[in-house]
Amino acid sequence: MKLAIDAMGGDYAPKEIVLGINRAAKAFPDIEFILYGNETKIREYLEASGRITIVHTDEVIAGTDEPVRSVRRKKNSSMVRMAQAVKDGEADACISAGNTGALMASGLFVVGRIEGIERPALSPVLPTMDGKGFVMLDLGANADAKPEHLLQFAIMGSLYAEKVRGIASPRVGLLNIGTEEKKGNELTKKTFQLLKNADLNFIGNVEARDLLERPADVVVTDGFTGNMVLKTIEGTAGSLFSMIKKVFLSNIKTKIAAAMIKSELTGLKNMLDYSEYGGSGLMGLNAPVIKAHGSSNANAIYNAVRQAREMVQSDVTGKIKAAIQSLKIN
Helix, strand or coil, rough: CEEEEECCCCCCCHHHHHHHHHHHHHHHHCCEEEEEEEHHHCCCCCCCCCCCEEEEEEEECCCCCCCHHHHHCCCEEHHHHHHHHCCCCCCEEEEEEHHHHHHHHHHHHCCCCCCCCCCEECCCCCCCCCCCCCEEECCCCCCCCHHHHHHHHHEEEEEHHHHCCCCCCEEEEEEEEECCCCCCCCHHHHHHHHHHHHCCCCEECCHHHHHHHHHHHHCCCCHHHHHHHHHHHHHHHHHHHHHHHHHHCHHHHHHHHHHHCCCHHHHHHHHCCCCCCCEEEECCCCCEEEEECCCHHHHHHHHHHHHHHHHCCCCCHHHHHHHHHHHHHH
């Protein structure tokens, strides 16, 4: 298996990217890595390995670059070269922590979309209180969506949950403002009927307030709503831990209490740590494309590699193609 890596994408590139690849190379002896980026900077952190190759690139797509224009103009950027390697069959999947819009454009224009998929979806695994997490899509690839798009999201998410996460008959829920069938706007009402009649383990509507309790294994929504939910969860978790830290450091008594339950607090924080779940798969493309969090550390990159490996081994892309083809025939 070969994975193409954008070593220059993300807030802490290339250091954290390369450190994550060093760890992954030791853990997964069945993977060869191709790192795209500034060779001099990459070698500062790279550990010697016969399974890691560097392809020097002299362009980088920045987080502030306009996505489509940058992909078209910066052909020698680490991100575009990485995507091109997948298209050309030189790599089985790719990973980047860079500009989300540019990675989406690279996926669409370079890697290519599965025939029959109208809209690829951004689908991370979000943390839950029980530590098991759930797949949610779309979380930002498409601001607008039709009921048919959400049906495709549900199919792709269900296949991912089953084949990669190992969940038999994944429960699929539709994000809505209430659990009753008639709740919501025209999009959710029409989507409800499509999901109800699809060959899925559809459990009905789920509410945003219940997400961290894992009411479903796959939660479907449009990208505009999904992105707001994602950022609300991230912001709330960050603020909550800041408040807890402030309370525990307020005086001698609370500092002693904090020292006594330090491991428990660390465990609580890890339950809501995105880096333990890998990245967000861009579902619906011709090969696995993983979007790692922009602030990914080495641990997040390592888990993104693990995620990409599982997607390739499970042939998620092939199974999505077959499912969509069956949907078209029926």
